[in-house]
Amino acid sequence: MLDPNTWFSEVAAADGAAFSLRISSKLHEEQSPYQHIEIYETEGFGNLMVIDGCTMLSTRDNFLYHEMMSHPALFTHPDPKRVCIIGGGDCGTLREVLKHPGVEQAVQIDIDERVTRLAEMFFPELTASNGDARAHLLFEDGVRWIQEADAGSLDIIIVDSTDPVGPAVGLFTSDFYAHCRRALGPGGILVQQSESPLYHMRILTEMHTAMRSAGFRDTRTLFFPQAIYPSGWWSATMAGTDLSLADFRVEDAARKTFDTLYYNAEIHRAALAQPEFFRRALAEV
Amino acid sequence: MLDPNTWFSEVAAADGAAFSLRISSKLHEEQSPYQHIEIYETEGFGNLMVIDGCTMLSTRDNFLYHEMMSHPALFTHPDPKRVCIIGGGDCGTLREVLKHPGVEQAVQIDIDERVTRLAEMFFPELTASNGDARAHLLFEDGVRWIQEADAGSLDIIIVDSTDPVGPAVGLFTSDFYAHCRRALGPGGILVQQSESPLYHMRILTEMHTAMRSAGFRDTRTLFFPQAIYPSGWWSATMAGTDLSLADFRVEDAARKTFDTLYYNAEIHRAALAQPEFFRRALAEV
Numbered sequence: 001m002l003d004p005n006t007w008f009s010e011v012a013a014a015d016g017a018a019f020s021l022r023i024s025s026k027l028h029e030e031q032s033p034y035q036h037i038e039i040y041e042t043e044g045f046g047n048l049m050v051i052d053g054c055t056m057l058s059t060r061d062n063f064l065y066h067e068m069m070s071h072p073a074l075f076t077h078p079d080p081k082r083v084c085i086i087g088g089g090d091c092g093t094l095r096e097v098l099k100h101p102g103v104e105q106a107v108q109i110d111i112d113e114r115v116t117r118l119a120e121m122f123f124p125e126l127t128a129s130n131g132d133a134r135a136h137l138l139f140e141d142g143v144r145w146i147q148e149a150d151a152g153s154l155d156i157i158i159v160d161s162t163d164p165v166g167p168a169v170g171l172f173t174s175d176f177y178a179h180c181r182r183a184l185g186p187g188g189i190l191v192q193q194s195e196s197p198l199y200h201m202r203i204l205t206e207m208h209t210a211m212r213s214a215g216f217r218d219t220r221t222l223f224f225p226q227a228i229y230p231s232g233w234w235s236a237t238m239a240g241t242d243l244s245l246a247d248f249r250v251e252d253a254a255r256k257t258f259d260t261l262y263y264n265a266e267i268h269r270a271a272l273a274q275p276e277f278f279r280r281a282l283a284e285v
Numbered sequence: 286m287l288d289p290n291t292w293f294s295e296v297a298a299a300d301g302a303a304f305s306l307r308i309s310s311k312l313h314e315e316q317s318p319y320q321h322i323e324i325y326e327t328e329g330f331g332n333l334m335v336i337d338g339c340t341m342l343s344t345r346d347n348f349l350y351h352e353m354m355s356h357p358a359l360f361t362h363p364d365p366k367r368v369c370i371i372g373g374g375d376c377g378t379l380r381e382v383l384k385h386p387g388v389e390q391a392v393q394i395d396i397d398e399r400v401t402r403l404a405e406m407f408f409p410e411l412t413a414s415n416g417d418a419r420a421h422l423l424f425e426d427g428v429r430w431i432q433e434a435d436a437g438s439l440d441i442i443i444v445d446s447t448d449p450v451g452p453a454v455g456l457f458t459s460d461f462y463a464h465c466r467r468a469l470g471p472g473g474i475l476v477q478q479s480e481s482p483l484y485h486m487r488i489l490t491e492m493h494t495a496m497r498s499a500g501f502r503d504t505r506t507l508f509f510p511q512a513i514y515p516s517g518w519w520s521a522t523m524a525g526t527d528l529s530l531a532d533f534r535v536e537d538a539a540r541k542t543f544d545t546l547y548y549n550a551e552i553h554r555a556a557l558a559q560p561e562f563f564r565r566a567l568a569e570v
Contacts, residue, residue: 002296
């Protein structure tokens with residue numbers, strides 16, 4: 001029924017489910033030093049980047065993920081100036097971070113330069129802010145970079161990585177979170193993509209446990225739709241120590257000086273609401 | 286890649302996307318007088334009902350839809366006693382409605398009795414409340430039933446139908462909404478499933494327009510995840526005349542006397558939050 005010559009499919013094997021996009025053409029394919037990258041032109045979702053067989057982003061719906069990985073954390077911190085993004089090579093999260101006029105420095109550390117070079121070619125709208133004087137693009141190991149960062153030198157750490165298998169597995173450990181905590185200054189916030197609430201509750205509860213065991217006193221998951229990711233429902237989890245992650249700069253968010261497609265102050269508050277099944281699972285953490 | 290012998294796929298043709306579930310076996314298939322109904326056993330989602338090629342419900346994720354089709358409207362009305370459900374033959378929405386102790390009568394009007402008989406066999410948990418003395422199951426045309434209902438005789442009308450093609454098309458018209466409005470008493474609320482915010486904005490804006498042209502003064506969309514529906518992101522739209530649909534009985538929702546898996550007072554508030562792109566599209570209605 002779905003001809004593999006005209007459809008790209010990602011199978012969520014453990015859940016017996018798959019999501020497919022109809023493709024017009026394959027625009028690019030390469031094996032980088034770190035991963036297998038494909039770019040497709042789709043019929044309904046614009047361009048699509050696939051890494052190691054998993055959908056990473058599409059032109060049509062990446063706004064949901066990129067806005068929710070950045071604005072809630074930045075509007076929760078009282079005055080974020082120093083931001084780092086671990087992963088995020090497509091630069092979509094970086095673009096959202098740079099929309100905040102108070103940000104003085106945004107460092108993106110992705111191990112794979114090819115992701116950024118391909119984003120420049122096939123998702124130019126996401127890399128349009130890369131020339132901003134506040135943006136610094138590094139292509140190296142994000143775990144080591146965080147380990148070597150000066151204590152208290154960051155306000156926000158955004159972990160915008162692939163799933164917790166393969167090269168990204170080191171980004172889902174208590175050890176990594178402890179280094180993040182050391183690198184964060186007062187009011188500092190770590191935020192990490194945390195998979196599907198429907199498919200990956202175990203990853204979510206393990207993440208909360210690991211973040212708390214690394215010394216973060218508050219952890220809080222944000223929920224949002226993401227059509228191209230497994231189950232169409234995704235999450236990001238924030239961790240902080242000396243502020244409440246349930247509160248944010250509501251007035252600033254309501255009067256934000258930049259354009260978004262999904263995020264606003266109401267959506268921020270909404271993303272913090274915990275479904276009953278999630279609240280119960282987390283109560284045991 | 287996705288062998289049609291082991292995967293059921295629903296294609297959203299206009300959006301070039303598809304969602305698939307891996308099936309263990311086909312449990313049933315029939316042509317009712319109204320539609321083609323299939324029941325599958327899936328590997329990851331329990332049982333699956335498919336009507337005219339479209340996924341209707343799965344054991345695993347139907348709680349999202351059924352809870353959001355019922356509890357927000359019932360906790361918005363000050364004291365809902367008389368509820369009717371147009372469609373909803375699987376009885377999952379009816380089950381949620383009957384959880385409200387104040388409800389005195391819940392009438393379900395589905396044109397196709399076979400849906401209910403198959404739900405009894407393959408989704409028995411959804412039909413477990415059908416013996417409740419307050420429940421009345423009718424198998425007839427819901428449009429005509431509403432036309433003939435006494436004026437002011439209902440507190441809540443829930444339109445739990447298939448998509449606006451085929452037998453359900455008459456449920457998406459201003460004329461139908463006008464009859465609903467006439468049948469509703471003071472504080473009465475109409476709530477209808479309203480498709481995907483990502484794929485079907487035109488249906489959503491047309492629904493708001495038609496509801497308002499039928500005399501409803503307030504209309505408000507609720508957003509929620511639904512993995513098996515196109516895009517994984519779904520909505521229901523409420524219409525009312527003499528109350529604000531942005532407010533609800535927060536204390537009662539917070540102290541609800543029954544169990545849910547998704548809905549709670551926080552989730553209710555969250556579901557009302559409008560994404561930026563939606564707010565802008567609706568501002569033109």
